[in-house]
Amino acid sequence: MSQIPPHPAAVEALTLTRCFDGLTAVDKLSFAVPAGTIFGLLGTNGAGKSTTIKMLTTLLPPTSGTARVAGFDVIRQPQAVRRHIGYVAQMLSADGELTGYENLLISAKIYGIPRSQRGSRIAQALEFMELASHADKMVSQYSGGMIRRLEIAQAMLHRPEVLFLDEPTVGLDPAAKHAVWQHIRQLRKEMGTTVLMTTHDMEEADQLCERVAFMHGGKLAAQGFPSELKADLGPAANLDDVFIHYTGASVSAERGDYRDVARTRRTAQRLE
Amino acid sequence: MNGLRETALRLSAVVDRDWKKFRRNPVVIAMSVLMPIIYLMILGNSFQGKLRGLPLAVVNQDSGPYSRSVLDNLRAIAAGPRTLVIRAATDEAAAVAGVRNGIYKAALVIPPDFSKKVVLKAGPEVGLFLDNTDGISAQALRGAVNGAVGAIASDYVPIRERAYEIHLRDNNLYRQVDYFQSLVPGVVIMSIFLGAMTTGVFNIVMDRFVGVEEAYLLTPLTKTDIVAGLIISGLSITTAVAVLVLAAGVAITGIPLPGSVEQYALMLLLIVLATLSLLSLMFAILGRARHPRIVGVMSGFLNVILFFPSGAMYPVASLPGWLRGLARINPEAYAVSALKAVLFKGAHLATVWGDIAFLAAFTAVMMTAAIVLFKRTL
Numbered sequence: 149m150s151q152i153p154p155h156p157a158a159v160e161a162l163t164l165t166r167c168f169d170g171l172t173a174v175d176k177l178s179f180a181v182p183a184g185t186i187f188g189l190l191g192t193n194g195a196g197k198s199t200t201i202k203m204l205t206t207l208l209p210p211t212s213g214t215a216r217v218a219g220f221d222v223i224r225q226p227q228a229v230r231r232h233i234g235y236v237a238q239m240l241s242a243d244g245e246l247t248g249y250e251n252l253l254i255s256a257k258i259y260g261i262p263r264s265q266r267g268s269r270i271a272q273a274l275e276f277m278e279l280a281s282h283a284d285k286m287v288s289q290y291s292g293g294m295i296r297r298l299e300i301a302q303a304m305l306h307r308p309e310v311l312f313l314d315e316p317t318v319g320l321d322p323a324a325k326h327a328v329w330q331h332i333r334q335l336r337k338e339m340g341t342t343v344l345m346t347t348h349d350m351e352e353a354d355q356l357c358e359r360v361a362f363m364h365g366g367k368l369a370a371q372g373f374p375s376e377l378k379a380d381l382g383p384a385a386n387l388d389d390v391f392i393h394y395t396g397a398s399v400s401a402e403r404g405d406y407r408d409v410a411r412t413r414r415t416a417q418r419l420e
Numbered sequence: 421m422n423g424l425r426e427t428a429l430r431l432s433a434v435v436d437r438d439w440k441k442f443r444r445n446p447v448v449i450a451m452s453v454l455m456p457i458i459y460l461m462i463l464g465n466s467f468q469g470k471l472r473g474l475p476l477a478v479v480n481q482d483s484g485p486y487s488r489s490v491l492d493n494l495r496a497i498a499a500g501p502r503t504l505v506i507r508a509a510t511d512e513a514a515a516v517a518g519v520r521n522g523i524y525k526a527a528l529v530i531p532p533d534f535s536k537k538v539v540l541k542a543g544p545e546v547g548l549f550l551d552n553t554d555g556i557s558a559q560a561l562r563g564a565v566n567g568a569v570g571a572i573a574s575d576y577v578p579i580r581e582r583a584y585e586i587h588l589r590d591n592n593l594y595r596q597v598d599y600f601q602s603l604v605p606g607v608v609i610m611s612i613f614l615g616a617m618t619t620g621v622f623n624i625v626m627d628r629f630v631g632v633e634e635a636y637l638l639t640p641l642t643k644t645d646i647v648a649g650l651i652i653s654g655l656s657i658t659t660a661v662a663v664l665v666l667a668a669g670v671a672i673t674g675i676p677l678p679g680s681v682e683q684y685a686l687m688l689l690l691i692v693l694a695t696l697s698l699l700s701l702m703f704a705i706l707g708r709a710r711h712p713r714i715v716g717v718m719s720g721f722l723n724v725i726l727f728f729p730s731g732a733m734y735p736v737a738s739l740p741g742w743l744r745g746l747a748r749i750n751p752e753a754y755a756v757s758a759l760k761a762v763l764f765k766g767a768h769l770a771t772v773w774g775d776i777a778f779l780a781a782f783t784a785v786m787m788t789a790a791i792v793l794f795k796r797t798l
Contacts, residue, residue: 205638227640235638239631245441257433258639260426299635 158183158310158342159204163213166199173199175366176213181359183309186336186343190350192395196366197346200240201314204344205235218309231259234303234341238314241299244288248279251287253304259306273301276332293324297331304335311335313345314397317352329356336346360387362394369394430641433794434649435656440624442657449661452618456611456665460672462609463733464600471560473626476504477527484535486572490546493568494528503564516549526550526561535600538572595676597764605759606732609752611665613727615658616698617719620650621790623704624734625715643796649708651699651787658695663688678766686762686769690755693779697751698726702782703790726752731760754778 157180166174174196181187189197202208204215206226215222218232242251252270261269274280277297287295296316303311316332317325333356335341347353353360354374361371370377370390377390442448460750478494480487491506498506507524509515515527520574529547537544548565550558624646627633636646666687670677702722706715729736730752736744747753758775761767769776 179578207637227642230638230640233638235635237631237634237638239634241632243437243441243632243637245444246437250437250440254433254437255639257429257436258641260429260640302635 157181157216158185159187159215159217159344161200161204161213161215164200164203164215165212166196166208166418167204167211167224172366172411174203174210176305177363177366177368179361179368179418181310181342181344183342184336184340185359186345186356187333188353188360189344189346189363190348190353190360190391191317191346191363191393191400192370193348195363196303198314199362199366200363201312201344205233205312206230207247217290231306232309234306234308234311236296236299236303236311236313238318240285240295240299242290242295242302244286247286248274248294248298249288251298252305255302255305261306262296271303273305276304276334277301278327291324293327296320296324296328298371300328300335304339304341307339308341310342315346315348317347317349325352330361332356350391354387363392369396427645430645431649431652434641434645435653438619438650438653439657442653448618452614452657452661453664453668454613456607457668457672459610460603460607460669461602463603464673470501470503470599471557472502474504474525474557474561475507475523476561477507477509477518477524479509479512479515479527479529481512482530482531482534483532484538486535486538486544487530488508489572490530490568493571494565497564497568505561512547519549519551522551524551525554525557526565528565550762561575564640594704594765597675598673601673601675601764602760603732604666604673604675605756605763606727606730607669608662608666608691608759609730609732609755610723610727612658612691612695612755613698613723613752615661616654616695616702617715617723618685619654619657620699621703621709622712622715623650623654625706625709625712629708629712637796642789642792647703647787647791647794651696651703654699655692655695658699659688662691662695666691675763678763680766682768683762683766686767686772687759689776690758690762690772690779693783694751694755695753695775696783696787697779700786700790703753704786704793707790707794726750729753730756732756749782751779751782754782 159181161177161179163176163178164174165172165176173194177196177200189200191197199208203210204217204222206222206229209223214224214284217229220228220232222229242248243254246254249270252273253266256266256270271280275282277300279294279298279301282294287298290298291350298310300313300316313332317328320328329352332343332345336343345357357374359372360374360377362369374390376389378385381389381393459488476494476506480491494504494506497503504525507518509518509524509527512527512529515524515529518524519527527547527549529549531547533546534544534546536542546565546569548562550562552558624633627636669675678687702719705722706718709715709718728734729739729747730750731747732752736747736757738752739747754775758767758772761772765771
């Protein structure tokens with residue numbers, strides 16, 4: 149199962165550990181995401197996925213261990229990491245009080261895209277995410293799927309090497325969900341972006357991710373190609389079975405706290 | 421240099437976002453200008469320099485001429501400075517009960533033998549029943565009644581000029597400033613406080629609360645970009661509002677406009693520095709708050725501890741020692757005192773440079789603390 153990735157790693161976690169008040173949320177986690185792949189980090193609520201993403205994106209300092217993202221160390225070169233990644237949070241991050249265009253304009257300035265290129269980059273991003281006709285509408289009037297697409301456009305504006313997506317389709321209806329998947333695939337295809345995403349949705353993981361890793365209790369339970377992982381369990385196994393097999397998803401194992409659940413519900417509600 | 425251009429760009433992103441959002445909220449804009457002006461109206465009318473309209477029950481049991489002249493004097497006070505309103509009461513018991521029930525602030529009882537005792541110089545007395553739980557009113561009424569009673573005694577014993585008596589003659593150094601006008605600098609400071617509370621750090625707490633901050637912190641924005649950017653946008657918005665409030669306050673209360681450009685420049689500088697002081701103070705205190713309610717509670721508290729000992733309503737020199745100590749580190753006190761000097765006395769830079777230096781130093785210290793204390797990570 150542990151094979152040498154064919155490409156250089158875009159993300160490499162090295163015994164990454166994070167403790168909160170005695171509880172080890174992420175426990176000596178090591179894994180590598182080959183450049184140019186769509187990688188799914190899967191697990192139950194509280195398995196440590198979000199904490200891992202936060203450490204990889206420099207939002208949370210690791211208690212021990214480190215990680216390299218786009219070739220930079222998250223502890224020693226956080227500013228360089230930030231320049232080379234894009235992130236779509238689980239919670240809504242687009243500003244509802246601004247238009248789609250204005251949201252993108254502010255991102256463009258934050259990433260230092262020169263004035264001469266700003267207009268064309270924004271237009272291109274809007275076009276790519278099929279939002280061009282809604283550019284001047286207030287984001288508060290967008291549908292859930294449109295907001296997610298805008299957030300992806302925002303995260304992609306500076307052409308990051310690695311794009312992090314934390315539960316990108318939570319709360320979306322099936323049509324909007326498929327549209328978001330389509331755009332993620334296209335991004336990878338056209339720009340060669342590495343995508344590291346978390347999800348609960350095994351259909352999403354199966355459809356989208358070329359490689360997956362299962363986390364359980366802050367540790368890596370399994371990783372590999374979805375097809376291999378399924379085959380390991382038997383000919384009729386699907387990814388749901390793999391999920392249950394590796395994460396032992398029973399009620400007692402659910403460690404998602406009130407905040408996790410409240411956040412997801414709130415996001416889902418706002419996307420309605 | 422490329423780095424400098426990028427920093428400027430990042431700052432402008434933070435400022436631009438804040439401006440755009442503020443502009444989209446016309447209600448907030450209108451309220452930030454109107455509220456301080458309403459404060460001025462309410463403070464000016466509810467919290468007067470002199471008390472007015474205090475109900476005084478009078479029971480006159482004397483039929484002689486001197487009780488009538490006491491009443492005449494009281495009527496003159498009721499008509500002139502209007503400190504009190506005279507209410508006739510049937511008897512002493514009813515008047516005192518009225519004071520106890522809060523109908524009157526005091527009851528004056530002139531006994532039957534008052535005029536006789538005045539003539540006989542037999543120590544005439546009147547009874548004054550005060551609601552002493554309301555100290556300010558009681559004091560004002562005691563003063564008014566004392567005046568009314570004392571005036572008849574001076575009738576009776578004419579004052580003779582004596583060589584050794586010292587006479588006071590007022591020499592007003594400045595143009596008269598009435599109570600309403602004297603409130604204007606304080607109200608400007610209040611508008612600055614309101615502005616500093618609703619811009620600046622409030623935005624970061626709000627972003628944190630709704631979860632936008634997470635995406636914000638993942639960008640190359642540095643701590644300084646975020647803190648300085650929000651302070652710049654808060655400064656520009658608050659300064660504009662404070663200048664409007666000052667102009668409105670000056671127009672409404674009829675303060676004569678200062679003559680020279682220096683005074684206008686000084687007032688603008690003081691408004692800018694006061695705004696920076698309060699914005700950076702709030703950033704230092706609230707930079708880590710996670711819930712907008714904390715900002716609300718803290719703002720209410722800060723407003724009281726900064727505004728009341730600022731000298732805006734009551735002279736700092738009359739405060740007890742420990743409160744004067746607080747005033748010495750209170751940026752609002754420096755701003756109020758300097759604004760008053762410039763607005764009412766036409767002070768020059770030489771007079772207020774100490775206040776300016778304090779406000780600048782206060783800003784520098786708080787801004788540094790704000791940037792150090794602000795957490796870049798979750």
